[in-house]
Amino acid sequence: MEKVLETARIICRESLAPLIVRLRLHSPGISAAARAGQFVMLKVREGIDPLLRRPFSFHRIHPDKGEIEVLFRIAGRGTLALSKLGPGDPVSLIGPLGNGFELPLDRTTQIAFIAGGIGIAPLGELIAQALSGPGQTQKAHLFYGARSASELLPEDIVSQFGLRVHFATDDGSFGYKGRVTKLFEEFTARADEDFRPAEVYSCGPLAMQYHVAKWALENDALSQLSLESLMGCGIGACLGCALPAADCGPGDDQRFVHVCEDGPIFSAGSIKWNQILIQQSPPPTYLFS
């Protein structure tokens, strides 16, 4: 599949939560080829501030209209600048990049979607595809957590996803109080709910993904985790986006996978979790509130 360099135009910009913005972009070349779980490298503005492109997942793909949607959290100078753009403004994109999610062939499988914070972004398109078409998955639940209620998408928007949603916040300001993976673990262990997902799809901070991976490996579930890394190029040239692979390279050496090329979607078993170094610490919330 060919990568495209395209100048997209912003069609619409909505602020969905204090720090969360949704952009609808006209990008015919990219939307025609895009798949759920893939991403674009986006230049938030011309010039050197910031210098590098930023990776964003497809939140929704509308190939019929030549449009894509991006959902992002204001996390630093790049996303702050991006949040100030509006309809008509051009942004340069490279995409579609990465491998993307694979939906289960057997559409009756029980599946769980787990999102931490802005990890909800790529799950938008994935859930839409999973729930559409013939033989629609009957048993799909979304587990969606964040640090606090203000960092969640509004409930009415999430309810439009069309599946059962379980909310969690670290501070208990909305839904379950605690980690979303804890909520997930407790829920799947409940006798009164017949939910034993054979496949989990998740996106969120690496610390969350670690818990998802652990659950998947312990429960023999298939897993597709959308992982993050700092990216220089997004297309496999800089080798900046490495994560430690579970298997070794030649000799007994550590081997690395590259999130932009080999991912961003990985199975739980393909990563050497106890060798992962924190890619970055999330900036403290007080910086942006």
Add this chain to the structure above:
Amino acid sequence: MEKVLETARIICRESLAPLIVRLRLHSPGISAAARAGQFVMLKVREGIDPLLRRPFSFHRIHPDKGEIEVLFRIAGRGTLALSKLGPGDPVSLIGPLGNGFELPLDRTTQIAFIAGGIGIAPLGELIAQALSGPGQTQKAHLFYGARSASELLPEDIVSQFGLRVHFATDDGSFGYKGRVTKLFEEFTARADEDFRPAEVYSCGPLAMQYHVAKWALENDALSQLSLESLMGCGIGACLGCALPAADCGPGDDQRFVHVCEDGPIFSAGSIKWNQILIQQSPPPTYLFS
């Protein structure tokens, strides 16, 4: 006089020629203290691109309304970014800076204004002041040249200045063909025009100012030249904006004046013209056309 750091708001933006923009700014603190010939250091946008502030002369000062006007030529990345701002946008200013022009006490003196290219900017306020009030100067002419017609302000705008204007262009596309200082020299030498200015006010590239200075010194005229230099700070701290002074320092050493503090207005005799190094070459016109 105190310098003020102020966030001004753009009230109005007009494109007067292909590369010339006029901004009207609400900046009450600065407009209250500003004088013709002084300037502001303006940050075209937040962040590091470009890093430094840019100097701009007061084109008009409206202390009654708390407003100033800036007239600028798109010459590089800073002025290009500035040209994209519009009403409501904030810009940070430091000002008023520099010494400013002094109008002749005897308001019947014959005076010449000479502008090269965007050097017309500070002359706007100066001419308005010179022509207003009692005992208004009867014999004031403006000599206004540029590389080509497209780099001149439109004639109807210049005619509003209210004095006799002589145009020159290097390529002859409008008015006299040749340097504006040549036109000026020829005009003042004409027997049929009784114009022997006792004072010249000028602003333009250093190469033009050299010819003005030479004429003033040879003809024993008073002169007030608004000179340019690359500026780091605009307030006398970085010592970046040096020009060679005519007189020497202690010993027999070269001494330097500083455009931001000792100027930008200098008399012809205060600069050691044959020691001036070109501050920068004007970017070729094909870059911006």
Add this chain to the structure above:
Amino acid sequence: MEPNPDPTIAAPDLSVQLGPLHLKNPVMTASGTFGYGEEYASLTDLGKLGALVVKGISLLPRAGNPPPRIVETPAGMINAIGLENVGVEVFLSVKLPYLCGLDVPVIANIFGNTIEEYAGLAERLDGAPGLTAMEINVSCPNVKEGGMVFGTDPAMTAKVVEAVRRKTSLPLITKLTPNVTSIAEIARAAEGAGSDILSCINTVAAMAVDVYSKRPRLANIFGGLSGPAIRPIALRCVYEVTRAVKCPVIGIGGIASAADALEFMLIGARAVQVGTANFVDPTITAEIIEGIRLFLEAEKIAALSDFIGTLDTSCLFPFAEDACGSIEI
């Protein structure tokens, strides 16, 4: 003094001790970027500064380089001012008395073209009322020894520091240049020669040209790069220096925000100097001081000194069952 009943609401202590030098907060202005203070007096409150380092001073006045002297570059600027300054006598008779009237420690930045000039300056400045410390700029050519820059050679650096040390008992800071293969080696030489404190970095050797006129953008051809562009280089230098010496270190280079200043202190700098950023925002030093205060409050750190040098490199943050324990969201 009553101990504060609730330590979490006490204002954090921003004072720092650099060997013999005590400062009420760690934020100074860098030499050559703040004139002699006066220039900025109407724009910012000089009394709030941790210290004010003045423009470099020589024995005799210096005219400096011909213009053009500065040029902007991506996220930085190059200067070739050529150390223009009023000379030590005018400094003592005019500039210093003005600064004495303000409540701010004044640090003189000194340079010479020979060891004797450095020593002469130190002697003349020693004991000047209102002078708190001296900073030696060793990024100057040694005219007696072929024009090689003092600060690029450990032995020459040591000689300058020794000569100055002999002439003054004021706290002595040596300002290091980054334009060397090993800044640690120069740092050790300066410390060994009696410098109480080291500051780094001075500007990075650079140049710029104009393809249209085919000329250098600086009459001097070469100049020194400063501003945010060099911050990652400065951080690396400060890291190397803090690991090479025992004396306190002042971080300089591209600092333009409280977070930037804190990065230098995290890796071990006891204080910082702010240079180019003053040109962009004359109130930046006050903002940085306030920002450090807010950071310490938000992170519940009682004193800045508890934060300095706390960089954690030992534990390379593995997840889960490892030494560092698991990391929770």
Add this chain to the structure above:
Amino acid sequence: MEPNPDPTIAAPDLSVQLGPLHLKNPVMTASGTFGYGEEYASLTDLGKLGALVVKGISLLPRAGNPPPRIVETPAGMINAIGLENVGVEVFLSVKLPYLCGLDVPVIANIFGNTIEEYAGLAERLDGAPGLTAMEINVSCPNVKEGGMVFGTDPAMTAKVVEAVRRKTSLPLITKLTPNVTSIAEIARAAEGAGSDILSCINTVAAMAVDVYSKRPRLANIFGGLSGPAIRPIALRCVYEVTRAVKCPVIGIGGIASAADALEFMLIGARAVQVGTANFVDPTITAEIIEGIRLFLEAEKIAALSDFIGTLDTSCLFPFAEDACGSIEI
């Protein structure tokens, strides 16, 4: 061939000769920033490049450093990839054959931790079909001699170059590090040891930390700064090197536009390499080639070689009646 009747309308000649190396235009990709070419093949026409320098190659495959490996900085980025690469055998069997199919000269960038490794690599690569030249990356630690970086010492640099020179008759480029007191000295050593061409600069030693987690932003702590931020440093290095040696020099560092590339050539670089800018705009090399063509046309310069090294520093542009004549508006 008929001489063109009107030379002003002939397309300018962009070809350059670098010692034994002839290139159709002066724009190459810098090692480590363009993968093995394939990655960019769908985004830009590789056949337009003057040459393609591939990711640094070692004798054995290397996994590279643990992540985080990169961090953005003002107008730049720091990388600590740790020279991850597929090793020379996979390069020869998989990567090079792909590139041979395209119409672009391929330059291998080689590195080792011992002189023997460098020599072994050169031997293995010598005569490989489709390989046009070799570039030696001397910015690697010499494991046998205490980990000091080869390229920071003239003698060690010379040894590496000699060892490689003995094993190959391909055009040899030595890529210099800027992290030294005198890059001119290293340049002379490399030329003396038989390098046909020099390229500079490699990245500038740098670091970044995070004040919130109190951790380095790179697992390796240190990394190399690249991008527009370092361009003024790179220009200064290239200037020094072109004045120190007779052999041709390739300019590298922060080039992101045709004007940037022309600046390096104005001061004497015979060609350039584009690194970090590829990440921002994959089509940038094609744009730079086109921009150079437009510049030469607009300035009425018939051949790029007429422009190279034409920096005018002799005449310090005084006005008026002086040697340089008066300057008209």
